Amino acid sequence: MKLAxxxxxxxxxxxxxxxNTLFLDTFNxxxxxxxxxxxxxVIFHKENERYNVVDGQQRLTTLSILLYCIGDxxxxxxxxxYNQLSNDAIVTNFEILSKRISELSKDEQSKYKEYLLEQCSxxxxxxxxxxxxxxxxxxxxxxxxxxxxxxxxxSYHLREMDDADEHLKVKIISQWEDRNQDNLNDLFKSYLYxxxxxxxxxxxxxxxxxxxxxxxxxxxxxxxNYAIYHKASNLFVEQFNTNGNSEILSSRALNQFQLTQPxxxxxxxxxxxxxxxxxLEQIQKLINKDQNDEQIPSRRSGDLYIKQLYECALLxxxxxxxxxxxxxxxxQQLYSWSYSLRLTMxxxxxxxxxxxxxxxxxxxxxxxxxx
Numbered sequence: 001m002k003l004a005x006x007x008x009x010x011x012x013x014x015x016x017x018x019x020n021t022l023f024l025d026t027f028n029x030x031x032x033x034x035x036x037x038x039x040x041x042v043i044f045h046k047e048n049e050r051y052n053v054v055d056g057q058q059r060l061t062t063l064s065i066l067l068y069c070i071g072d073x074x075x076x077x078x079x080x081x082y083n084q085l086s087n088d089a090i091v092t093n094f095e096i097l098s099k100r101i102s103e104l105s106k107d108e109q110s111k112y113k114e115y116l117l118e119q120c121s122x123x124x125x126x127x128x129x130x131x132x133x134x135x136x137x138x139x140x141x142x143x144x145x146x147x148x149x150x151x152x153x154x155s156y157h158l159r160e161m162d163d164a165d166e167h168l169k170v171k172i173i174s175q176w177e178d179r180n181q182d183n184l185n186d187l188f189k190s191y192l193y194x195x196x197x198x199x200x201x202x203x204x205x206x207x208x209x210x211x212x213x214x215x216x217x218x219x220x221x222x223x224x225n226y227a228i229y230h231k232a233s234n235l236f237v238e239q240f241n242t243n244g245n246s247e248i249l250s251s252r253a254l255n256q257f258q259l260t261q262p263x264x265x266x267x268x269x270x271x272x273x274x275x276x277x278x279x280l281e282q283i284q285k286l287i288n289k290d291q292n293d294e295q296i297p298s299r300r301s302g303d304l305y306i307k308q309l310y311e312c313a314l315l316x317x318x319x320x321x322x323x324x325x326x327x328x329x330x331x332q333q334l335y336s337w338s339y340s341l342r343l344t345m346x347x348x349x350x351x352x353x354x355x356x357x358x359x360x361x362x363x364x365x366x367x368x369x370x371x
Contacts, residue, residue, distance in 0.1 A: 012086035030115040039125035160266040217265040302348030344356035
């Protein structure tokens with residue numbers, strides 16, 4: 001079985017404590033003569049002759065390091081190209097396990113190795129559908145936490161970067177992993193997805209793994225006129241910002257993204273997410289600076305939904321006209337539009353916001369399609 005690490009996998013991060021625990025658990029099972037020691041379940045997505053590890057990477061990598069330390073140098077998983085972020089953890093755990101193994105006699109090492117290979121087992125779940133593999137992952141995850149849609153998007157857009165320089169991939173993954181993952185999920189669910197739908201008069205609720213096509217963008221292989229236009233304009237702006245060209249416009253860097261325009265698949269998706277993450281942080285800092293807790297209440301869940309609507313309005317305006325255009329008068333107008341809903345309604349739900357944002361709320365500003 002040829003194991004492979006798909007690009008969406010997080011870095012290998014098992015701690016020394018977890019590594020020691022796996023060694024002690026398996027070694028004690030060997031010493032006590034346990035007939036079969038189960039190390040849990042692993043989930044694979046079969047792709048041609050490769051078995052992509054969807055769940056179980058940390059355990060499988062640690063077991064591979066352990067077997068390598070005992071003398072099994074044919075560990076296929078260790079031949080994979082690990083993300084550079086994983087290297088330190090792999091080296092550290094290799095040193096720990098090497099020390100552990102060196103404390104055993106050669107005969108003990110041989111018997112323990114045989115036990116690992118012959119009597120340690122895992123439940124293998126194999127599917128030829130990536131989506132099914134993720135569904136299994138959701139049901140097997142001990143925390144019951146679903147795999148976030150942005151992780152699927154990460155996988156998709158990394159595949160679109162197959163020909164990119166490895167250092168560029170590592171840099172992009174590093175920036176992505178450095179972001180708070182809950183905030184990243186919220187960015188797509190509560191801001192980017194609703195805004196990309198509301199301006200078209202569509203439903204902005206229900207963002208999930210089944211709706212990530214919105215953010216898949218234009219593939220490199222797409223040769224239709226509209227695709228070539230957007231790819232060319234993205235490339236021009238990127239080169240302009242790298243080299244500068246004051247004769248054409250100004251020396252100031254150009255904005256490469258617009259929420260009303262399609263994005264381009266691959267590295268630009270990651271830049272897109274980082275761009276709007278930073279832009280949202282700027283908006284939130286501006287609100288915190290200008291308005292107090294009484295003006296931006298947060299006691300009830302409805303207050304959170306209204307605040308997000310207000311942030312969406314400011315973000316969309318700044319995206320269209322620039323942060324400098326968010327004058328006091330503009331901010332006051334967008335604040336009044338957002339919070340008048342709070343004054344009108346006793347209870348505010350996501351469905352309330354979704355109707356109001358599209359000008360379809362029958363009790364207030366009906367027909368005013370602000371976005």
